[in-house]
Amino acid sequence: MSPPYSYAQKKVLAIFNLSATNIESMGYNGEILHTLISSIETDKSIELMPRREIEEMLFRSEIVLDNSEEAVIKAGIALGINFVLYGEVTKKGPMIVTRLNLMDIEGKTILNTWNVVFQDRDSILKKIPKITEEVSTALSNWKRSSGASTVNETQLSPSIDIDYLNVANEGNSVGLSWKTSTQSSSLSYNVYRSEHSDGHYQFVGKTSDCFFKDSTINKGQSYYYKIGILPENQPEIKSSHIAQIRNAGQRIPYPPLVMGAKGYIKRAEIKFVPSLKNGQEFFNIIRYNLYRQKGANDWENIKTIDSKNMFQTDSIFTVIDESGLKDGTDYTYALSSTDDSNIESSLSDPALVFIAKAPVLSLVTDNLLRKINLSWTFVQNASGYYVYRKTENISWEKIADIAESITTSYSDEKNISDGKQYFYRISAYDDKKESGCSNEVKGKTKDLPGFPENLQSQVTAAKSVTLLWAAIEDPDIGGYNIYRGVDCNNIKKIASIKNYRSNTYLDKGDALKPLEDGKNYIYSYLEKGEAVTPLEDGKKYFYAISSFNLFDAEGQRSNCIMAETK
Template sequence: MQRRIAALCLFVMLLVSTTALADDFKTKPKLAFYPLVAKSVEAISFTEAISTQLFNNIERTDYFEILERKKVENVLTQNAVTLTTLSKDALYNVANRAGFDIFVVGSVSRVEGASLIDLQVVGSSSRSSYYAETFRIPEFETPKKLQEIAEKIVAKVKGFNVGPTPPPPPPRPLNLTISGTPKSIKLKWSPLESSQVAGYAIMRANSPNGSFVQIATTTKPGYTDENLKLNETFYYKVKAISKSGIECEPTEAFVGRTSPAPLPPIFMEIKSDLAGAQLNWYSRSYSGSDRNLITNGFQIYRKAPDESEFRVIAKVSPSAVSYTDSDMKNGVVYSYALTAYNPEMVESEFSSILEARSAPAASDIRAVGGIRKVQLSWLPNESKSVEGYAIYRSKGADQESKKVGQVRGRSSDSYLDSGLEDGVTYWYSIAAQLEKGETPKSGPVPAATRQRPATPAGLTASDNEPRRVTLSWNGVGAPEDEIRGYYLYRSTEKDGEYVKIAEIPYKKNSYLDEKMAAEKGSASKFGSLIGDGTRPLSDGATYYYRVSCFNAAGSESLPSETVSATTRAALPSPRNLKASSGLPGKVTLTWDSAPEFKEYEVYRGPVGQNQVQRLKIVKEPFYLDSAVVDGGSYIYAVKGIDALKIESAISTSVTGATKPKPAVPGKVVVTEQDGKKVVLWDANPEKDVLRYVVYKKNFVGIFQKLQTVYGTYFHLDGLKGKVELKIAAQDQDGLESEKSEVLTVDLK
């Protein structure tokens, strides 16, 4: 009955494959068109145009699948064929080897004002599928005639009954082996790739040259010919069948015989524990001398639920009465059978078949996902041989797992797996650790870590604030033990690099951004740095912001949408600064008042050096600089300061100067007038000089003021001895010139 079902299944598979192949014959024929060749010098100029037009006409019929010209050329080259040697047989051979359904070649020549076209068309299905004709085309009828030729080619090809070249047969099965038991003959061979075959047919005969009859089909690389009699001999052949229903040549004939063999052992029981499954049996005793019935050993067979046949997992000695299978997957039910074999390796029939399942390493395994962690728990195994548990993890139920940890002690019942990825499902298995090795792993249980935190929403940024930006966002509605805070990022370009500027506690959802890391040269460009080495935001600058949140494990959400804000433009510098010139001992400064300024910062520097230093902060738009020298010139500039102590840009500089001292009186001389000696000097050029001061050197060598005069002379009456004098001029503002050179007079 099983043979009939298998044969019916294979027949259905072959029928489906054959139907699919029939559908393939309905596809378009593959046509290879090689451009026409000029047979004369006169034909060279128009051959390419005729070839191209004919090719296009054939293609427009939409009857063929046109192959690329390059592929056609490669085929001709590989077959060492030229167009001059393309006979009917050569065309057929090339088309058949290359898989062309239709092959078209030809030549063009010029005869008495007309084109002469020789065409050959061959189909690969048979040598009788051949058509050749010569066409004479007057020049004025070329387009029309070429269209007729294309239609004629289609009509001829339809008569060829062309179809795709049938696929080759599958390869023959290899490495066929045959063994016999008292009631069956077993055949095995090397499996072929599943893409090559749909199944195998088994044929049997009574002699190597007899008539082989198909007795079965199978999809497996093996077959057991059962229900035979002892000492029967048969010959077998096997052939593969493709999915297209094509059969290969059968293998050579192989002989198989049923043979005497020991009786199978009595399979008593299977005991399962953590170490695996222990199989126990009794051997059937034999006291005779027939070698065929002597037990020389036992073979252990096992089959898992996903396996179609039993396979040998062990061979043991004839004295063995038990075997432990320790290579079992946890929770899987296995089927076992035993055979006895004689010195000639002839096996008995199968014993009875028993089933077993390995004992679980642990039970009630549970996995609960958390923030980048999974908490595992289980009921420990009560076996005293358990020394601990090994934890295995994978990212898929069918993926290979790796050991990620272990816990010692038979009573251990939990394990925390941390440092995991966000939003990933992990699969866990547990194996019990024994003195020697581990038990099979338990069936995997899944647990998913939490997704990364939700992205904060509602981020806003205020515009037009002085050197700062106020940001706010909606708090993430999550437990405080999960969300620990927010990260704020800033960039000077929307698509530029975003730098983390702040870490904000969970309960706060706003931030005042007013500091930036100092750049090289920023002190001179932006003024003094803040005490912590930062500087304020720039005036009139646009900044871009994103916010994210993070949880207790450091998992960060995706960043929010980007928002931007522009700081207030730089404060205008004070306008219309003016500085006085010519005032004695002072320079006065005035400028326009501005409502945005609460204070003003006055700067001064020497003329010609273009550097100024701060003098004073004043409340009003006026300043009197008295810390000056007579005749000095100075550069002045002013900054405005608003209520937030933010300074404006510095004003345009102006120059102020004090009134200079009078010139030193010149040409100081002594002369006599009316018998009296008089000191004379030139009048000063300054119009506001009112008087002159006469200085006399005293006995300690210091010039002291002797007298003030309002003319340009001084009488020496009343002075005696050697006298040393100097003269200085004074103007109306009391400015006094430097003293003249010493005038020495000897009065007797």
């Protein structure tokens, strides 16, 4: 639905999101953007393209914005816009450093750049109107130089349109006012009215001025208005703009005053105070209506609040919206008042809210010993993060609750195996809501260790065999297992060496007690009760070796080699 009071306008300028160059500036970029849009919308000389229309057209064109001049020009061409205002915000200590660029899309040049330093919210509110004034001047100069505001008396461009159309109650009538992009005095206008936005529009009057009073209304009715432009000696040009008014000709209450709005995780909070004029003019307000903008001039009433049941702190009312909000999305809200005669006010000034983004997850390092390192982007106003994990055989499960919002990294060492692939997602949460999950990343733990290369045997003394191999230079190796048998198919573990740098073992036979061999300790794996059993003379023995990691998980055994004692 359209708001109770609205105006329509031609689209010349588009404002793109301001990028935050560091974590500290996140949030300020949205606040500056909202203030800038609000200021420009109040300056009727600037013809602004609605944000939702920008988003929809860029989405259909499959254009992804960044802050480069090339991307801005490409997007501006796709939008069919004349100018784009874009920039970035950086927080440096107490200073909020902002750079704004005004890009001429057709000329592919930056017309003006503003480098502004804000100290706080009050500073933003004070300085933005000056920027708006300078933007307006730049656009006006462009119009004059391009001929957009001049009219050839003998040949008027068929693309002429009005810049904006205002409608408002004036006693028992509806007052209309508008502005055209030409200064010609030879224009006149037809005024049309309908009870439905899509028509049928009926002629209600003609004027040579840029204002008109409609006294033929039915009090309390909703109407839609359009203007037809009549150049001298030329056919009528129908304006594409529509403006709506509700409760026409009635004395209506005043909207509340929005004091602030803030976005959280899937939640928006709007604070407002009632208008003092309602009490002064004896309007008994029974409820407030929260609207959320769906598109240009299109508002949805998403919540109605009984004025007696509102949560109130220090004379400020708070209303919360949690209905279908998407992560990382801008929403524009406005409020109205309804009195005990069921008459609704016009909408308040709009308030822009940015809903927190879901975190963006990254794999930092994998191929580690039973550990995978993750990191993610900081989420403004979050209380913490949940880490989720799954494998190909096990569905998603929550494995960690990071209860500190400033923590943006996690090492997963919880019940994970060697050489296995894991999938991860993360969400942010506050005391009310949990965000949607981040993008999915995958990581793999380190494989089980391979066997040492170049296993060899030496026989230099009776009843013994010396084994040699190339030690694996990996501190994740816990050591080596030695195997022996009478053939390659019948071998068993005879010793375990707890040092990854060891590269030799002297086999004298089986023993119950550990034998010290230099700095290495060799442990018997004989069954209980067996006696010391030396190797036999002149007998063939078969050996293999494997590695195990620091968790004693063993890898594959080497090929078997043969050694014959003296």
